Every structure is written in C-alpha cells, then in structure tokens.
Amino acid sequence: MRLRKQKEENSNAPLIQLVDIHKIYKMGNEEVRANDGIDLVIDKGEFVAIVGKSGSGKSTIMNIIGALDVPTSGKYILKGKDVSKLRDNELAIIRNKTIGFIFQQYNLLKKSNLLANVELPLLYAGFSRRERKRAAMEALTKVGLEDKWRNFPNQLSGGQQQRGAVARALAGKPSLILADEPTGALDSKLGKELLDFLNELNEEGNTIVLITHDRSVAERAKRVVTIYDGKIVFDGNVDEYRKQVLA
Numbered sequence: 456m457r458l459r460k461q462k463e464e465n466s467n468a469p470l471i472q473l474v475d476i477h478k479i480y481k482m483g484n485e486e487v488r489a490n491d492g493i494d495l496v497i498d499k500g501e502f503v504a505i506v507g508k509s510g511s512g513k514s515t516i517m518n519i520i521g522a523l524d525v526p527t528s529g530k531y532i533l534k535g536k537d538v539s540k541l542r543d544n545e546l547a548i549i550r551n552k553t554i555g556f557i558f559q560q561y562n563l564l565k566k567s568n569l570l571a572n573v574e575l576p577l578l579y580a581g582f583s584r585r586e587r588k589r590a591a592m593e594a595l596t597k598v599g600l601e602d603k604w605r606n607f608p609n610q611l612s613g614g615q616q617q618r619g620a621v622a623r624a625l626a627g628k629p630s631l632i633l634a635d636e637p638t639g640a641l642d643s644k645l646g647k648e649l650l651d652f653l654n655e656l657n658e659e660g661n662t663i664v665l666i667t668h669d670r671s672v673a674e675r676a677k678r679v680v681t682i683y684d685g686k687i688v689f690d691g692n693v694d695e696y697r698k699q700v701l702a
C-alpha cells in the first residue's frame with residue numbers, strides 16, 4: 456500500500472519545486488544574495504509570471520529554473536528529479552529536453568535561416584534529421600511563419616523574429632516554456648499579440664513561466680509571483696495580484 460501511494464505521488468509530482476534556493480555572488484569581501492531563500496512550486500499547466508524591479512533576482516532565478524545555472528544552496532526538483540547539483544553537461548541534456556526558451560533579444564543565429572534556427576535545439580535534443588524538419592515546420596506553421604522558413608533573421612521584421620524564437624522554443628514540445636522579458640523589444644501591439652499567443656499556448660496545456668519587470672505584462676499570467684531583494688514577497692492568482700497592486 457505504502458509503495459503504491461508513493462508511486463502515485465511521484466506521478467503527480469509538481470513540474471517545478473524550488474526549496475530554499477539561495478544564490479550568493481561573492482564580490483571581493485562583499486556578498487550579493489541574488490536569491491535569498493526562494494520556495495516555489497509550479498504545477499504542470501500553470502501560467503506564472505515572476506515580476507520584480509531591476510536587480511531583484513529575476514534573471515538569477517530564471518537561470519536556475521532554466522537549468523542554466525545551479526544554486527549556491529537549496530534544492531531544485533524538476534519533473535521529480537533533483538537537478539540542483541548536476542554538472543554543466545548533465546544540465547545541458549535536461550535543458551534541451553525539457554525547456555523551451557524565449558528571450559527578449561530573440562537570439563536567432565544571423566547566419567542560419569529560420570528553419571535551421573528552429574531546428575537547432577532539436578539537434579541538441581537528439582532528434583533525427585527528418586524529425587527535426589517535421590517538428591520545426593510544424594512549429595513555424597503554428598506561429599504563422601511557414602512561408603518564411605528560408606528567410607534569414609535580417610529578412611524578417613522584429614515581430615516575425617520573435618515569433619520565430621517562439622517556434623524554436625515550441626518545436627521540441629518542451630515541458631516548460633520559459634520566457635525572459637519576451638515583449639521587451641516589441642512595440643505594444645506586437646507585445647500584446649505575443650502575450651495573447653502565450654495565453655493560447657497555455658490554454659492548450661503548455662506550462663509557461665514568464666519573467667518580467669512590467670506589472671501590466673505580469674497581469675497577463677494566471678498566477679503572479681513578486682520577487683524583491685531575492686525573496687518572494689507575493690504569490691497568488693492574478694486577481695489577488697491586481698488587488699494588492701491597487702492597495
């Protein structure tokens with residue numbers, strides 16, 4: 456009975472579990488506590504915004520959630536697996552299989568066409584050539600860029616480049632889409648379109664974590680986590696968030 460219970464609990468494990476995460480940078484004699492005791496659980500299917508002003512520790516926690524970096528102390532359980540002490544190469548494997556990234560600056564490779572850009576993470580994740588092309592074209596179709604697959608980034612508008620970056624994040628059907636200031640380089644109309652699209656992806660079951668300094672962007676998520684001086688100071692649904700911002 457006991458065993459059976461445990462098994463059930465594992466299959467219901469949260470997607471992300473951060474337990475007392477600290478990230479401390481040493482600058483000479485000074486310590487910067489970029490993350491100072493973060494506890495956060497995110498379930499499959501959630502759409503969470505992490506919001507805070509500049510220097511509050513957003514990029515630090517995003518790097519940890521994204522398996523780009525490990526904490527100084529604390530535990531990070533991703534899909535039931537403790538990844539807090541893995542080496543770089545082990546982190547890279549988890550990252551490529553599990554997480555789709557969307558950055559403010561799109562980060563498309565200038566010398567590769569759109570298709571090759573979208574295929575690249577699939578290459579790292581070990582997809583076959585045929586599977587890469589199929590999955591990349593499917594993702595490009597999803598963002599409405601199927602006709603642009605031959606184009607190089609400089610032949611695309613800013614909005615198209617960001618949609619290309621979204622396709623790249625989606626193509627491997629990751630467990631988590633992690634977006635760092637994804638609307639930061641877009642005008643307000645394109646920014647709204649991108650946030651609408653992230654909402655659609657969430658409605659389809661994708662888990663999204665959105666990092667932003669902008670409250671109006673954070674309000675497009677379903678749950679908002681506010682970070683200040685490396686600590687979580689608010690965690691609630693978006694309606695509660697709106698109320699406490701107004702209060």
Ligand SMILES: Nc1ncnc2c1ncn2[C@@H]1O[C@H](COP(=O)(O)OP(=O)(O)O)[C@@H](O)[C@H]1O
Nearest residue numbers: 480487489507508509510511512513514515516
């Ligand atoms: N590599 C680093 N070395 C030293 N200090 C850092 C480093 N990265 C971030 N910090 C410091 O940690 C704090 C949090 O930074 P960061 O996570 O980038 O905040 P945010 O993304 O919210 O602007 C800041 O005080 C910043 O200066």
Ligand SMILES: [Mg+2]
Nearest residue numbers: 510513514515
């Ligand atoms: Mg930052």
